[in-house]
């Protein structure tokens with residue numbers, strides 16, 4: 001774990017897993033700038049505007065695409081829907097536990113604390129030191145808002161939050177699929193052991209996308225369509241929503257959510273697709289009680 005040091009001119013080299021946070025940030029900004037925003041993340045507009053100049057000289061395709069707001073509208077919609085749903089998970093948790101502790105693992109440039117602050121929550125944002133260094137230009141720590149600059153996989157960050165009584169809500173939005181399965185399992189087991197009664201909300205991909213032809217489709221999408229680097233690929237997933245229960249007897253599956261659930265009454269065909277397991281459980285969110 002390191003302390004972040006703001007470097008006014010630094011911007012990440014595009015392509016790596018950390019740069020995926022720029023993509024989600026610009027999706028939030030494009031949603032907020034649209035006629036009918038889903039998420040209303042106005043902070044993202046401010047951050048994206050600051051990045052625009054820094055990305056101007058980049059020859060990287062992804063950097064140029066996001067700077068020019070050339071992101072497919074369905075991706076923007078899905079990322080905004082996902083963030084809104086995670087806001088709702090937090091609001092529901094804080095409805096029951098107003099003094100609860102929320103830990104956003106792999107936060108990127110998300111500004112959820114600004115959106116959900118109830119005046120009582122203890123909120124932690126955690127990401128790689130290079131992201132947290134850039135974040136610190138836009139977000140300031142306080143007595144209830146804390147940033148942790150650390151790899152998720154250096155488990156010493158857990159000590160930083162263990163002084164609280166909890167209960168804890170852990171979020172991992174668009175993150176676990178980029179980490180090796182053993183590491184995700186180790187982390188979830190550790191959280192279960194150390195924070196009994198806590199909750200975990202995380203996005204997962206279906207395991208079938210990790211091998212064979214499916215893997216090649218994922219790599220095509222990440223690298224050819226989104227222009228992410230060769231090392232950005234899905235490394236872990238679940239076969240079904242209950243799978244984490246097999247990792248520790250104390251883990252209990254609570255519910256799951258797919259993008260298709262949030263289209264509500266808008267399109268009949270999407271309501272139908274919700275019930276097609278193959279599609280619903282391609283990339284979705286699971287919610288567990290740990291311990």
Ligand SMILES: C[S@@+](CC[C@H](N)C(=O)[O-])C[C@H]1O[C@@H](n2cnc3c(N)ncnc32)[C@H](O)[C@@H]1O
Nearest residue numbers: 018020021024106107108127128151152173174
């Ligand atoms: C797709 S972005 C999602 C960001 C944010 N959760 C959101 O939805 O806007 C994935 C994030 O996971 C972070 N990440 C990936 N591997 C990580 C690791 N080992 N430790 C800490 N953060 C990591 C990346 O830096 C990036 O910010």
